[in-house]
Amino acid sequence: MGLCFFGSILVLALFFRPLTCQQPNTDAFFVSDFMQKMGSTSSQGFNFSAPVCSWQGVFCDAKQRVTGFVASGWGLSGVIPDTTIGKLSKLQTLDLSNNKISSLPSDLWSLGSLKTLNLSFNQIYGSLPNNIGNFGLLESLDLSCNNFSGAIPEAISSLVSLQVLKLNQNGLQLSVPWGILNCQSLVSIDLSSNQLNGTLPHGFGTAFPKLKTLNLARNDIQGKASDFSELKSITYLNISGNLFHGSVMGFFQEPLEVIDLSQNHFSGHISQVQFNSSFNWSHLVYLDLSENLLSGEIFHYLYHAQNLEHLNLAHNRFSRQEFPLIGTLLGLQYLNLSRNSLTGHIPTELLQMSSLNALDLSANHLTGQIPLLSIKNLQILDVSHNNLSGQIPIPLLEKLPWMERFNFSYNNLTLCASEFSNQTLQTAFIGSSNDCPIAANPGLFKRGVPNHRGLKLALALTLSMVCLLVGLLFLAFGCRRKTTMWAVKQNSYKEEQNISGPFSFQTDSTTWVADVKQATSVPVVIFEKPLLNFTFADLLSATSHFERGTLLAEGRFGPVYRGFLPGGIHVAVKVLVHGSTMTDQEAARELEYLGRIKHPNLVPLTGYCLAGDQRIAIYDYMENGNFQNLLHDLPLGVQTTEDWSTDTWEEDENNGIQNVGSEGLLTTWRFRHKIALGTARALAFLHHGCSPPIIHRDVKASSVYLDSNLEPRLSDFGLAKIFGNGLEDEISRGSPGYVPPEFLQPETGSPKAPTPKSDVYGFGVVLFELITGKKPIEDDYPEEKEATLVSWVRGLVRKNEGSRAIDPKICGTGLDAQMEEALKIGYLCTADLPSKRPSMQQIVGLLKDIEPVANQ
Ligand SMILES: *[C@@H]1O[C@H](CO)[C@@H](O)[C@H](O)[C@H]1NC(C)=O
Ligand SMILES: *[C@@H]1O[C@H](CO)[C@@H](O)[C@H](O)[C@H]1NC(C)=O
Ligand SMILES: *[C@@H]1O[C@H](CO)[C@@H](O)[C@H](O)[C@H]1NC(C)=O
Ligand SMILES: *[C@@H]1O[C@H](CO)[C@@H](O)[C@H](O)[C@H]1NC(C)=O
Ligand SMILES: *[C@@H]1O[C@H](CO)[C@@H](O)[C@H](O)[C@H]1NC(C)=O
Ligand SMILES: *[C@@H]1O[C@H](CO)[C@@H](O)[C@H](O)[C@H]1NC(C)=O
Ligand SMILES: *[C@@H]1O[C@H](CO)[C@@H](O)[C@H](O)[C@H]1NC(C)=O
Ligand SMILES: *[C@@H]1O[C@H](CO)[C@@H](O)[C@H](O)[C@H]1NC(C)=O
Ligand SMILES: *[C@@H]1O[C@H](CO)[C@@H](O)[C@H](O)[C@H]1NC(C)=O
Ligand SMILES: *[C@@H]1O[C@H](CO)[C@@H](O)[C@H](O)[C@H]1NC(C)=O
Ligand SMILES: *[C@@H]1O[C@H](CO)[C@@H](O)[C@H](O)[C@H]1NC(C)=O
Ligand SMILES: *[C@@H]1O[C@H](CO)[C@@H](O)[C@H](O)[C@H]1NC(C)=O
Numbered sequence: 054m055g056l057c058f059f060g061s062i063l064v065l066a067l068f069f070r071p072l073t074c075q076q077p078n079t080d081a082f083f084v085s086d087f088m089q090k091m092g093s094t095s096s097q098g099f100n101f102s103a104p105v106c107s108w109q110g111v112f113c114d115a116k117q118r119v120t121g122f123v124a125s126g127w128g129l130s131g132v133i134p135d136t137t138i139g140k141l142s143k144l145q146t147l148d149l150s151n152n153k154i155s156s157l158p159s160d161l162w163s164l165g166s167l168k169t170l171n172l173s174f175n176q177i178y179g180s181l182p183n184n185i186g187n188f189g190l191l192e193s194l195d196l197s198c199n200n201f202s203g204a205i206p207e208a209i210s211s212l213v214s215l216q217v218l219k220l221n222q223n224g225l226q227l228s229v230p231w232g233i234l235n236c237q238s239l240v241s242i243d244l245s246s247n248q249l250n251g252t253l254p255h256g257f258g259t260a261f262p263k264l265k266t267l268n269l270a271r272n273d274i275q276g277k278a279s280d281f282s283e284l285k286s287i288t289y290l291n292i293s294g295n296l297f298h299g300s301v302m303g304f305f306q307e308p309l310e311v312i313d314l315s316q317n318h319f320s321g322h323i324s325q326v327q328f329n330s331s332f333n334w335s336h337l338v339y340l341d342l343s344e345n346l347l348s349g350e351i352f353h354y355l356y357h358a359q360n361l362e363h364l365n366l367a368h369n370r371f372s373r374q375e376f377p378l379i380g381t382l383l384g385l386q387y388l389n390l391s392r393n394s395l396t397g398h399i400p401t402e403l404l405q406m407s408s409l410n411a412l413d414l415s416a417n418h419l420t421g422q423i424p425l426l427s428i429k430n431l432q433i434l435d436v437s438h439n440n441l442s443g444q445i446p447i448p449l450l451e452k453l454p455w456m457e458r459f460n461f462s463y464n465n466l467t468l469c470a471s472e473f474s475n476q477t478l479q480t481a482f483i484g485s486s487n488d489c490p491i492a493a494n495p496g497l498f499k500r501g502v503p504n505h506r507g508l509k510l511a512l513a514l515t516l517s518m519v520c521l522l523v524g525l526l527f528l529a530f531g532c533r534r535k536t537t538m539w540a541v542k543q544n545s546y547k548e549e550q551n552i553s554g555p556f557s558f559q560t561d562s563t564t565w566v567a568d569v570k571q572a573t574s575v576p577v578v579i580f581e582k583p584l585l586n587f588t589f590a591d592l593l594s595a596t597s598h599f600e601r602g603t604l605l606a607e608g609r610f611g612p613v614y615r616g617f618l619p620g621g622i623h624v625a626v627k628v629l630v631h632g633s634t635m636t637d638q639e640a641a642r643e644l645e646y647l648g649r650i651k652h653p654n655l656v657p658l659t660g661y662c663l664a665g666d667q668r669i670a671i672y673d674y675m676e677n678g679n680f681q682n683l684l685h686d687l688p689l690g691v692q693t694t695e696d697w698s699t700d701t702w703e704e705d706e707n708n709g710i711q712n713v714g715s716e717g718l719l720t721t722w723r724f725r726h727k728i729a730l731g732t733a734r735a736l737a738f739l740h741h742g743c744s745p746p747i748i749h750r751d752v753k754a755s756s757v758y759l760d761s762n763l764e765p766r767l768s769d770f771g772l773a774k775i776f777g778n779g780l781e782d783e784i785s786r787g788s789p790g791y792v793p794p795e796f797l798q799p800e801t802g803s804p805k806a807p808t809p810k811s812d813v814y815g816f817g818v819v820l821f822e823l824i825t826g827k828k829p830i831e832d833d834y835p836e837e838k839e840a841t842l843v844s845w846v847r848g849l850v851r852k853n854e855g856s857r858a859i860d861p862k863i864c865g866t867g868l869d870a871q872m873e874e875a876l877k878i879g880y881l882c883t884a885d886l887p888s889k890r891p892s893m894q895q896i897v898g899l900l901k902d903i904e905p906v907a908n909q
Contacts, residue, residue, distance in 0.1 A: 080119040080141055081105035087137035091129040091154075114143065121146035125171070132156040139163065150174050150195070162187050171195040173219065178202065181225075186211035193217040197243065201225055205244075210235035221245040221268065229253055229274070234260040245270040245291065252276050258283040270294050270313065278303030292317065293341065300325065301342060305332040311339040315365065322349035323371065334358040343367040343389065351377040351393075360384060367391035367413065376400050376419075389413040391435070399424055399441075404894075407744045414439065415460065423466075425737075425894070428452040429744050437462040437483075444468075447653055447734070448742050555665065558599040560612045565630045568665030577671070578641075579622070579660035580648040589664050591618055596626055609751070609788070610772060615674060623674040624659055628667055629775060640668050640775055647771045650743060654735035656758055656768040668775055675766060677759035680728060680819075683719060684754060685828060722868045723905045724763075725823045729875065730900045731765035732757050736816055737893035739770055740809045747771050750807045752815030753791045753829075754822050773807075790829025790841060791815045794885050810887035816896070817882025821846045824872055824879070826860030843883050850880045871903045 075082035106113035112121030130153035139160030146169045154175040162184030173195045180203030201223040210232030221243040228251030249272040270293040277299040291313040298318040334357035347369040373394045380402030398421035411433035422443035441464040462483035555568040577587035595616030611630030644661040662669040739747040750773040793814035834845040855876040
């Protein structure tokens with residue numbers, strides 16, 4: 054033991070010996086002495102026996118003299134002693150940033166060759182000596198984030214080569230010295246967050262011809278716009294949090310890109326600014342005038358600031374006015390108009406600001422409903438203290454749990470959601486009435502699944518644990534009831550674990566092959582349940598090896614199977630048979646993207662599997678089938694091309710009852726209207742709420758499903774892209790009867806690309822189907838042979854005889870006028886010229902206008 058201890062001491066002594074054994078008064082000696090005395094935690098990479106120029110962080114000239122020493126973040130702490138780095142007389146670069154140095158040696162100021170000095174992020178205290186004037190060659194001085202106090206020395210005037218000066222976040226006092234006017238090479242000055250006061254030295258504006266960046270924020274400096282009017286190169290100006298006053302007009306000068314004048318005493322009529330039209334607004338990226346005393350109406354020239362990303366005009370004394378014209382500022386990421394006496398409605402143009410990350414409209418007098426917002430990037434939303442009413446748009450409501458912060462308090466909003474915690478309700482929805490007059494989108498709330506991802510996962514796990522227990526119990530008691538099916542399947546899956554491929558499957562019209570070697574080695578991704586490690590083997594057992602009995606339909610993309618994954622997850626498994634030109638990675642990325650797209654009127658993509666060449670999309674199973682089957686009264690058991698619903702796989706009493714129920718519902722216009730509006734909402738969301746917009750390319754009655762709450766849900770969005778380019782042409786043309794005229798005209802040159810307006814046409818046909826109860830082609834259209842549904846109805850609408858087209862089942866219920874209106878919407882949608890068709894967003898509005906009220 055004692056020997057061992059003695060041995061370690063010996064080793065330690067040997068290790069440190071070279072440190073103290075450098076030749077005195079050499080660069081190697083100064084550096085090693087410094088390292089030793091500053092207690093560096095980062096000695097690795099140091100071999101003190103090797104020449105100094107090979108040491109980490111040390112740079113030398115041709116004569117082996119140290120010219121650079123970079124020891125950023127090396128855990129150095131305490132007082133730097135004299136006769137260490139202060140003696141490296143050839144030193145040009147010294148970077149000791151990010152350490153815990155508390156004091157500098159007096160010989161540091163003798164390093165007359167220094168060009169770059171970075172001591173930022175330390176704890177250095179005391180005042181800056183006039184010796185700083187010795188650094189005549191200094192180009193970059195960074196002393197930011199320390200504890201320097203006292204005045205900035207006048208001797209700074211000697212730093213004539215200085216380009217970068219950073220003294221921010223210290224305790225520097227008194228006024229900015231005259232001496233600085235001598236530093237005419239300055240490109241960037243940051244004196245922010247000190248205790249500087251007084252005025253800027255006279256001539257400040259003309260002294261720095263090359264100055265690009267100036268930050269004086271968070272001091273107590275006084276002054277006016279004219280102090281800066283001659284800075285000809287400046288692109289960034291930040292004087293936030295000072296005592297500047299007067300008009301802001303003079304600030305709008307080229308080539309400024311960032312202007313932060315917030316928290317000062319600027320006053321006067323803001324609208325004056327717009328008359329100085331020589332300012333090129335398209336350069337402006339950032340404008341913050343918040344917390345000043347500006348009055349008047351917000352200027353309309355903002356309209357021209359096409360590249361603006363950040364706009365804050367909050368807390369001023371503007372006059373009562375409507376929302377300013379900012380609808381064209383499409384790149385805006387931050388918009389803050391809080392406390393500005395705004396009246397009227399929030400403009401719908403905000404929807405186009407797809408980059409918007411933070412929106413603060415709090416404490417105004419805004420009325421009306423909250424319009425659809427672009428939610429893609431939205432993280433912060435504050436509309437508290439207004440007079441807004443109605444409901445929060447569904448896409449926004451769905452996004453809230455993923456947002457950083459939101460506040461709807463002190464309005465007259467109706468909240469139709471119980472999924473928020475009491476705490477959220479009591480802070481973010483203060484004063485909102487919590488009753489739900491119209492269950493507009495019950496699908497969103499009825500299941501009571503919290504929207505929060507973590508909760509969802511926890512719930513899913515708990516559920517699957519419970520299910521597993523129940524299943525095991527059933528097994529244990531030898532129960533053979535149908536409800537235990539998944540548990541039985543899970544059992545058989547265990548037996549099949551070692552199955553190896555390739556696998557070949559037969560359907561009525563095609564054979565497809567999953568070229569995988571080990572079924573258990575091919576993962577199935579289930580987005581919401583990442584911890585359940587499903588594999589292709591689970592898909593095999595879920596669908597009884599893709600057996601024909603589980604085949605729901607053969608669609609244009611390929612066969613669709615029904616199955617239960619372990620845990621009782623009821624899914625529809627869609628095999629995209631024809632392969633794709635996408636790589637596996639691209640397809641996975643695309644499917645992951647589609648998995649994130651959530652809307653109460655879309656059939657959610659639950660997960661996917663890449664099995665050899667096949668891309669397999671996994672969807673939530675829709676209990677109530679698709680609308681085509683429902684509408685055209687197909688008897689159970691008869692399958693159309695894409696029928697998932699009329700399965701004969703398993704008789705299920707509840708399913709039967711639900712189907713009967715929905716057929717009954719079908720005789721009401723209210724129900725059909727709900728399907729139209731839901732489908733329109735889904736498409737509007739794909740076109741306007743997603744960026745880039747998603748074009749469905751195959752809108753038809755059989756793509757609209759009904760979930761367990763009989764809410765319409767559109768399926769198959771985004772699949773055409775994954776399906777591959779080879780068949781893009783065929784796919785994009787759509788299904789017979791739904792194809793817009795622009796795709797039918799035989800034209801030379803390349804085929805027409807699908808657009809949102811081709812989806813609108815498809816929607817128009819679905820709308821006609823809903824109202825007339827007739828199929829898009831090959832149905833019985835009175836008085837017209839060779840016709841299609843579209844030509845027949847359009848003919849009648851044109852003659853103002855639309856009422857004759859209405860389905861007798863819903864006709865004469867006193868709502869014929871509304872149905873005729875709906876036919877007119879369909880008429881607009883099916884216009885020959887795509888440009889004449891309305892957008893899906895407009896269609897949602899039109900349909901809402903004719904929404905039947907309850908009891909109709
Ligand atoms: C340290 O440097 C000396 C001289 O260059 C060399 O002989 C020795 O191997 C080095 N030691 C290590 C651990 O790299
Ligand atoms: C000084 O060092 C800090 C931290 O390493 C770095 O962030 C900063 O950019 C440096 N300053 C200059 C002027 O390069
Ligand atoms: C900074 O210096 C002041 C006095 O100059 C002292 O009161 C304060 O504690 C110091 N702060 C730190 C973090 O060292
Ligand atoms: C600036 O601040 C110092 C204390 O830091 C104070 O003594 C001086 O009066 C102030 N000057 C002005 C003009 O406010
Ligand atoms: C202005 O400086 C302050 C303090 O450093 C900072 O918080 C603010 O973000 C800066 N403004 C801009 C536009 O960079
Ligand atoms: C308008 O801006 C130009 C520079 O773009 C500036 O020279 C002029 O002084 C400004 N006019 C007013 C009235 O501020
Ligand atoms: C403003 O700047 C943009 C881009 O730098 C330029 O294209 C445009 O012509 C300028 N407009 C005016 C009025 O000078
Ligand atoms: C909007 O600006 C005000 C005033 O500057 C500020 O208090 C508020 O936090 C800002 N809102 C957001 C969301 O940044
Ligand atoms: C809110 O709007 C209603 C009318 O829509 C109006 O009667 C009421 O005075 C407004 N309240 C406030 C605080 O502006
Ligand atoms: C709140 O909105 C309802 C209608 O949504 C309206 O009847 C009521 O008057 C509003 N209350 C206030 C205070 O504006
Ligand atoms: C939420 O608040 C309501 C009424 O204040 C109360 O009845 C309920 O128990 C609360 N729920 C939770 C989970 O605290
Ligand atoms: C929302 O705003 C109100 C009023 O300003 C405030 O009391 C409440 O704490 C805020 N809630 C959140 C979640 O920020």
